[in-house]
Each structure stands twice: as C-alpha cells, then as structure tokens.
Amino acid sequence: MTDDQAGGRQAPAAPAIELRGISKAFGPVQANKDISIRVMPGTIHGIIGENGAGKSTLMSILYGFYKADEGEIFINGRKTEIPDSQAAIAAGIGMVFQHFKLVENFTVLENIILGAEDGGLLRPSLSKARKVLSELAVEYELNVDPESRIDQIGVGMQQRVEILKALYRQADILILDEPTGVLTPAEADQLFRILDRLRAEGKTILLITHKLREIMEITDTVSVMRRGEMTATVKTADTSPEELAELMVGRKVLLRVDKVPARPGQTVLEVDNLRVRDPKGVERVKGIDLTVRGGEILGIAGVAGNGQSELLEVLGGMRPGHGQIRLNGTPLALEGPGSDGRARRAAGIAHVPEDRQREGLIMEFHAWENVAFGYHRDPAYQSGPLMNNAALLRDTQAKMQKFDVRPPDPSLAAKNFSGGNQQKIVVAREIERNPNLLLVGQPTRGVDIGAIEFIHKQIVALRDQGAAILLVSVELDEILSLSDRIAVMFDGRIMGERLPGETDERELGLLMAGVSGEAA
Amino acid sequence: MDRMPKWADVVLIPLISLILAAILSALVILGIGEDPVAAVKMMVSGALGSTYGWGYTLYYATNFMFTGLAVAVAFHARLFNIGGEGQAMLGGLGVAIACLYVPWPHWTLALGGAAVLAALFGAAWAAIPAWLQAKRGSHIVITTIMFNFIASAVLNYVLVNVMRPQGSMDPATARFSETVHLPTLHELLAPIGISFSKAAPANVSLLVAVAACVLVWLLIWRTRLGYEIRAYGHSETGALYAGISPVRITMIAMLISGGLAGCMAINNVMGEAERLVLNATEGAGFIGIAVALMGRSHPFGVFLSAILFGFLYQGGAELALWTSIPRELIVVIQALVILFTGALDNMVRMPLEKLFLSLRKGRA
The missing domain is CATH 3.40.50.300 (P-loop containing nucleotide triphosphate hydrolases)
Known part of the structure; x- marks a missing residue:
C-alpha cells in the first residue's frame, strides 16, 4: 500500500502525524520494526493487531514513554523529538488510556487541571478550566458536570473526562487505546458520536482496538500490525472484517464459532x-x-x-x-x-x-x-x-x-x-x-x-x-x-x-x- | 524473556554489592585515619587465618544459618518475619528447660530433645503474630517486632525470678550438666586426625544447621507444602483460586520459621554458653534478615551469606581487639554490607539489567 491513500479529503498540506521507519526493540524482542504511517488531519485512523503485535509500543513512542531506536516522528510536517509525555502534550498530542488515570476522589474539574495548573493557587486555574470546559461542551457535545466527583460518575463519563483533559491541554491529535473495553454498547455509540464530532472539527484521532467492528464503523483508514510490523494500511471503505482478520493473523480465521445446536441433558x-x-x-x-x-x-x-x-x-x-x-x-x-x-x-x-x-x-x-x-x-x-x-x-x-x-x-x-x-x-x-x-x-x-x-x-x-x-x-x-x-x-x-x-x-x-x- | 541470566542474578549482583560495600567501608576507615588494607588483612587473618578464627566464624555462621533460614521460609510466603530475635530467645528457654530438667543419658538424645523443645518454643512465639496476621490482618512486621521486646522482657523475668540458682547474683541459669555437653569441632575432628582449636565454640550444631539448609531446600522446592507456600507468596488471590488456605499457609510458614529461629539456641545456648544468659542471641535474629536477603531466600544462598556474615562478625571482633578502629565502626561496616546487599539491591540490579539487555541486543 502506498502512503498517498491515507486521508482521502482534498490534499491537505502535511499529515498530522507521520512516522518514518520507527523501530524499537526490548532485548531480543523486536516490538516495532521499521514502521511508517501517515495520518491526515481531520481523520480517524485505526490501528488494529493482535496482542503483542506492537500497537501499544508504537503509541508509547508517540506519547514519549519510550524512545524509538530508529526512525523519525513528524507532527504537522515538522520533525519532532518526543522524549517525554510533556513534549507530546506540547506537540498537541493527547492520550486516553485504557485504564483511566483519574484521581477518584477529585472532582472532574480538579482532574482536568491536574498537572496543568497555572501557578500555585488553584482558584484561578479552576475558574479558567470551568470556562474552557463549558466552551468544549458546546463545541463537541461533551457534557460533563464539572463539580461531580470521579467516583460518583459512570465509566462512560470518566472517559469523557479523559478526552476533555486532552482537549484542555489543546491536543489536536488524540490517541485512544482500546476505548470501548469498559463501555456498554450504548456508551460506545455515544463515544463514537463524540469522535465523529471531533473529526468534523478537524481533530486527528488514532484509535487502537482489537475489535474489527469498531474499525469498520468509525475509521477512515486502518493500519494492521502483526509481530511488530505494519503489514498493511488500507482505506476502511475498501476492506472487510474478514480481510482485516486475515491480515492480523496471517491466515484465514473463522470469525463465528462453528458449533452444532446444543443437546442439553440433566x-x-x-x-x-x-x-x-x-x-x-x-x-x-x-x-x-x-x-x-x-x-x-x-x-x-x-x-x-x-x-x-x-x-x-x-x-x-x-x-x-x-x-x-x-x-x-x-x-x-x-x-x-x-x-x-x-x-x-x-x-x-x-x-x-x-x-x-x-x-x-x-x-x-x-x-x-x-x-x-x-x-x-x-x-x-x-x-x-x-x-x-x-x-x-x-x-x-x-x-x-x-x-x-x-x-x-x-x-x-x-x-x-x-x-x-x-x-x-x-x-x-x-x-x-x-x-x-x-x-x-x-x-x-x-x-x-x-x-x-x-x-x-x-x-x-x-x-x-x-x-x-x-x-x-x-x-x-x-x-x-x-x-x-x-x-x-x-x-x-x-x-x-x-x-x-x-x-x-x-x-x-x-x-x-x-x-x-x-x-x- | 528474563532480563538477565540467572548466574548474574545469583552471583554477580551480591558480589558487586559486596565490593561496593567494601569500597565504602575502606573510605570510612581511611576517613578516621586508619589503613584499610591493613584492616582487611587483620580481618581475614583473624577470621580465617587459624582454626581458632574459623571456629568463631563458623560458630557465628551457624547462628545466622538458622535465623537466615527462618526469615527465608517466611519470605517465600511473603511474610516478613522480623521476630527471629525473640523466637531465638524463646528457643533458648526451651533448650535450658530441656537441658536442666531432663536427665539425658547421652548428648545425642539431649541434642534431639533440646532441638525439638527449642523449635516448639520458637514456633509458639511466632504463632501469636502469625494468628493475628492470618485472622485479624495485624501486620506481621509490627507484631513480630513487638514480640521481640516481649520476649526480652519474658527472658528477663524468667532468668531473674525463676531459673536463677539460689544465691547467684547473675541473671542466668545454672550451668548444664556435662552429659549434655555438645562436642565442639575440636572434639569431632580429633578422632580423624585433624587438629582444631580447642577454644573455639563451633560445635556439632553446625552440622544440624547444614542439615536444616538441605531440609528447607527440600521443603520449599520439592514438597507440596513448599509449592503451596511459594504459590501463596507470589499471589494471594492465586492461592485462593487454587483452594490454598491463606490462614493455613500463614500459620504453617510462620511456625516453621519460628521453629528454625528457635533452633539457633542449640548452638549458642547449648553448644557455646552451656547455660542460658541474658541477651544470649546478640542480635543474630536481625542479622538473619540480612542473611536471607543476601542469600535470595535460597537455602544455599543463606548458607553462603551466613558464612560471610560469620566472617564479618569474627573479623570485626578481631579488628576491634587489635586496632584503634572502634567497635562501632565494625557495626558500620556490617551495616553497609546489609545496606548494599539488601536495601540497595536495585541500585546494582537496574544498571546490570540494562547492560545485559544491550549485550544481548549486540549479539542478536
């Protein structure tokens, strides 16, 4: 697959994210091998692969948790070094982790400013955050009560807080790691509506998942990883779940379980x-x-x-x-x-x-x-x-x-x-x-x-x-x-x-x- | 993939830790204006240069083997038994009772009987903190420390008020009879033509301690109980899943641990002093923690590090005796060894892991 298939809108100037030849090894294990992707701004790009295929490692490199052994990262066309997560945030990258990183007994607002306070006193930061939050709520339909405590709101809401945290730090690129793992189908649908809205507003989203259905439902392009390598990058519209599964595993897989009707006994x-x-x-x-x-x-x-x-x-x-x-x-x-x-x-x-x-x-x-x-x-x-x-x-x-x-x-x-x-x-x-x-x-x-x-x-x-x-x-x-x-x-x-x-x-x-x- | 080969974990890390501790000790000795090279020579010749020195080194090592094994067994069940000191004191009481009030016909029987009673007393002393941990969740580190103080008070009371011979001013029991005298290494080795210092206190308990190392190895790595203890130590929820009762394992592991600590008394009380005196344990219970840490809770490691600490003890005593290096500095050196081999383990481990990773990558 060639790079120019990514995106699909009218040729924007530079890709929001471009990785060139990223490699990373942990001892004898080559977690990422010469990985290159380009993600155009205002698109949702899915990354799919089996456990251990190297998805999380790649995202950790992008977010500054690991340093790549080789390769370069370009953000909005500029070569960017990301030595730590502060640098990632400065480059406009936000990450929503699979396991939320929220302080349970803090309010939504307190969680959002945590680590991004302006100065030693909390009150100015809080009132600023309250204002920004209400703007964000209108812009992206991300409604959350800023005064609720995290342990009193549901999982779907907590995830919104994570997204808001990233947006509050002015992220233009959002990485979501297995975001629907803890959600009901209805909550997942809501999340996808939010992602849709974010895309419409020009944000770029990287969605890491192992659920083929989600890839098909929401992404514009999808990359498949297998054993540390990027085996394919395709337009979602041009592929099928069966094809993706085959690309992930390297052979044909049965997506439905083959079984005869049960014959229940005692x-x-x-x-x-x-x-x-x-x-x-x-x-x-x-x-x-x-x-x-x-x-x-x-x-x-x-x-x-x-x-x-x-x-x-x-x-x-x-x-x-x-x-x-x-x-x-x-x-x-x-x-x-x-x-x-x-x-x-x-x-x-x-x-x-x-x-x-x-x-x-x-x-x-x-x-x-x-x-x-x-x-x-x-x-x-x-x-x-x-x-x-x-x-x-x-x-x-x-x-x-x-x-x-x-x-x-x-x-x-x-x-x-x-x-x-x-x-x-x-x-x-x-x-x-x-x-x-x-x-x-x-x-x-x-x-x-x-x-x-x-x-x-x-x-x-x-x-x-x-x-x-x-x-x-x-x-x-x-x-x-x-x-x-x-x-x-x-x-x-x-x-x-x-x-x-x-x-x-x-x-x-x-x-x-x-x-x-x-x-x- | 393991981060580094096993030999590096077992041999290299303790070795490097030791060298670091030695370098720091040398600097301290230099700092007070003494010659570190001469000090090392003095320690080596004092602890290993004669059968007399060896006799003391092995005597201390015997104590440390028992207390080190005690800590190691509990540690496999992720229980931190800091109470070896108190359990060994109570073990001493058991030995004293066995030796004073039972007319043993021969020392072999006396040794068996005293060891059983010592183990029972030590185990009983560990049983209360174990029960509090298992049933009430009282933290075993706290309770075992407190039980050390209680043990000390109990011994004080018993020696002053109950077991002190009439007319004696010394808070100690009467001397044990000749029949329960344990053969020293001198007496054991003489028949086979090896002359060993007569004055050194190392005795047949050393062989019991070595046997205990072997038995603990069998217990931990080869029996079902050891399997359950290790499983519980690695994962309590895992143990629950497998139907291994946390209460049962906590109790059993602590009873074995306390029993081993108690057994130390056959060496220091029965083998050396031949009566029970105040503070007979001399901190060996605490050294056992360092011994177990350095020995990676493996019986063979405990054996080796017990000998090392025996050397440090005896060498240190020689140093205090013959140089102007004060006794306190010996404690500093021992503390440095404990600090580096136990507490600062990761300081050596992490760079070494990185080194091995990059070495391996170079080969790949």
Missing part, C-alpha cells in the same frame, strides 16, 4: 437466591437464580463490575456467599469448610478465572508447576513426600502439545508466554480434567485472534462431551457466538434471559444498561 448447576457481599459489606450479587444443564453453555453478559466476577468467584470457591447452589442435586457449601477451591475441584468444578495473571497462574512459576496449580494434591503428581516433578513435566508436555502452546517449553516461567499461550495453559489444565461444570471468565481477554478461535473450539468441544459451562464475558460478540442461552446481569441481578438466535446487541445492550426487558 441439570448440572442450580443456583437459588445467591447473595454475595464484598469484604466492605457491599452487596454485589443480589439474589440470583439460574440453572445450567449438561451440554449447554450459559453465557452471562454484562458490563464489568455488575456482579458477574463475584458470581464466578463464589462458584469457584474463592469467596463466601449466601443462598443455595447444587451440583447434580448435591448442595455445595457457600462458606466455611468445604467451600474453598479445593472442595469445588473435588466436586468436579473446573474454573478458568477472569484474571489469569493474578489468579489462574503463578506468573513466576514454570509452566510445569502451573499445570498442577489447583490440582497439585492429585496423587498422580506425588511421589512419597515429594512432588513428582517428572510426572508434572510429562503431563505439561502432553498438554502443551495438545493445546498448541508456544513455545512448547515446560520450564519457561508463565510470565514469559504471550497472553494467548498463558490462557491456553489455563484452559488446558481445566478442560483436561473433564469437569462436570466449567466456569469460564473472560476466556479471551488479551488473547490474540488465532488463540481465541482455538479456545472457543475447546470450550464447545467440552460442551459437546456433556459438560455444563457457565461463561462470563464482557465481550458481547463472544457471548452471542458461544452461548446457547444468555443471561444479562446488571447491578447484581439478572435482568433477563434470551436465546442468542432471538436477540441482538441492541436488546442485550439495553438489558446491560439496566433497562428491564418489559420496558425495552
């Missing part, structure tokens, strides 16, 4: 009036009833933080709860002895936890140690008073081969595998136990497309063997394509149940936002 899991309080005493799960039968996948949709994690953790034995759960008719303890992860595993419940780095794996442990994690009491792994390391190694080698873990090196520490391969280790460990019930939380978060396909196939295969599967995911696509039934959680309650063939993202999105089925 009820495996019954949950009656489950209530869960967090350690602070706040009720997170407020009376849930659900059942999962053998041979079916029940998907729980919902925006992160609406009680799904707590539901999984109670079922997995990680925290206490109240109510009743039965597995194949046998009640399971919800607190006290017999309610821990060990008892759950003994009952035949396997658990792929939401956070593989903090829960599912010990990052410093070797792969062969992690393959026993949770099942380390299995007599097969013991020899006398000691652990049978040889047996563990053999087991790990077999699982690595079957689940195509790369590199297939059992003595590598978990932290040295890519996200997708880490997840494969967890999934292999849990699925190979042939559980009655598999709990799965965010199975493909931070996992590359190729591995997503593989992990989805494994989950469906386990279902077809007759296991009951409870899937929690914030990715609606994943819920829609994997589930045989869908329950939507909002504020600790189940808002409704739908069949994937008889619903769509819009209806689920309303349920996720707390609009009940009857009203919708």
